Amino acid sequence: MSHSLLQGKRGIIFGALDQQSIAWKVAEKAHHEGARFVLTNAPVALRMGQIQELAERLNSTVIGADATVDADLESLFTQAVEFLGGPIDFVLHSIGMSPNVRKGKAYTDLNYEFYHKTLDVSAMSFHRTMRAAVATKALAQGASVLALSYIAAQRVFPDYNDMADAKALLESIARSFGYHLGKSHGVRVNTISQSPTRTTAGSGVKGFDDFLDYAERMSPLGNASAESCADYCVVMFSDLTRMVTMQNLFHDGGFSFTGVSQEVLQS
Numbered sequence: 001m002s003h004s005l006l007q008g009k010r011g012i013i014f015g016a017l018d019q020q021s022i023a024w025k026v027a028e029k030a031h032h033e034g035a036r037f038v039l040t041n042a043p044v045a046l047r048m049g050q051i052q053e054l055a056e057r058l059n060s061t062v063i064g065a066d067a068t069v070d071a072d073l074e075s076l077f078t079q080a081v082e083f084l085g086g087p088i089d090f091v092l093h094s095i096g097m098s099p100n101v102r103k104g105k106a107y108t109d110l111n112y113e114f115y116h117k118t119l120d121v122s123a124m125s126f127h128r129t130m131r132a133a134v135a136t137k138a139l140a141q142g143a144s145v146l147a148l149s150y151i152a153a154q155r156v157f158p159d160y161n162d163m164a165d166a167k168a169l170l171e172s173i174a175r176s177f178g179y180h181l182g183k184s185h186g187v188r189v190n191t192i193s194q195s196p197t198r199t200t201a202g203s204g205v206k207g208f209d210d211f212l213d214y215a216e217r218m219s220p221l222g223n224a225s226a227e228s229c230a231d232y233c234v235v236m237f238s239d240l241t242r243m244v245t246m247q248n249l250f251h252d253g254g255f256s257f258t259g260v261s262q263e264v265l266q267s
């Protein structure tokens with residue numbers, strides 16, 4: 001059942017690659033709640049993924065942008081405002097990639113070129129996105145900007161590797177930009193810290209299946225699915241959360257505040 005929570009709202013959704021992507025589910029739910037939006041991804045992902053089909057089904061369009069390239073982002077915001085016929089009410093940053101993880105480099109022996117890339121793609125791109133939004137005057141007063149994070153920003157999960165550092169930076173950028181955008185445009189900026197979820201990015205982490213199982217047993221409500229994460233994103237884009245900003249919001253079935261569980265002790 002639709003609650004029309006996003007009726008009349010215009011958005012940009014980064015990061016829908018395939019049906020497993022969290023951004024894919026957010027696009028479906030946002031459409032269901034009445035939003036109109038532009039889908040965007042890196043040019044290479046547009047060639048590989050099925051995003052075009054998603055756009056057709058949801059009455060959207062796809063505009064390619066590499067989130068590490070400022071000119072791409074400015075062009076994206078300009079074109080999105082034109083396509084949607086007005087300023088942007090919500091933005092989802094759902095982007096993550098670590099060449100060190102992909103190539104199996106240990107955290108204690110990182111390739112520093114790769115490390116730069118991890119931080120640029122997975123964290124600085126969030127800063128670049130908001131900078132481009134301001135430069136193109138694309139954001140509506142009171143808009144909601146969200147990025148997706150993971151608890152490795154606060155606690156050590158060894159195989160999460162340099163993505164942990166990227167998430168710590170991402171959350172810090174949300175706080176800092178949230179302050180400035182709050183003052184200048186009444187815009188809120190938050191991160192949602194999601195349970196491990198089986199997606200292309202998630203499954204790249206070493207030992208992912210064991211880890212997913214451990215998190216499931218540690219969380220009183222179990223792991224949060226991509227669908228429920230999308231529900232939370234929709235609420236965060238809606239007017240019901242207009243005073244929430246500069247927060248890292250755990251969406252993890254209680255994992256973050258559980259010390260130990262019976263299920264883990266007994267295994």
Ligand SMILES: NC(=O)c1ccc[n+]([C@@H]2O[C@H](COP(=O)([O-])OP(=O)(O)OC[C@H]3O[C@@H](n4cnc5c(N)ncnc54)[C@H](O)[C@@H]3O)[C@@H](O)[C@H]2O)c1
Pocket residue numbers: 014015016017018020021022023041042045065066067068093094095096097121148149150193194195196197198199200201202203
């Ligand atoms: N899957 C999990 O376990 C999990 C848990 C917590 C947080 N997250 C975060 O959720 C977000 C979405 O990831 P996902 O799990 O849906 O995986 P995904 O692989 O479906 O999405 C990652 C997206 O990043 C895009 N991307 C990579 N480089 C880019 C660039 N230069 N410019 C633009 N886009 C680029 C990819 O094309 C892809 O669409 C990421 O920030 C991820 O870290 C995932």
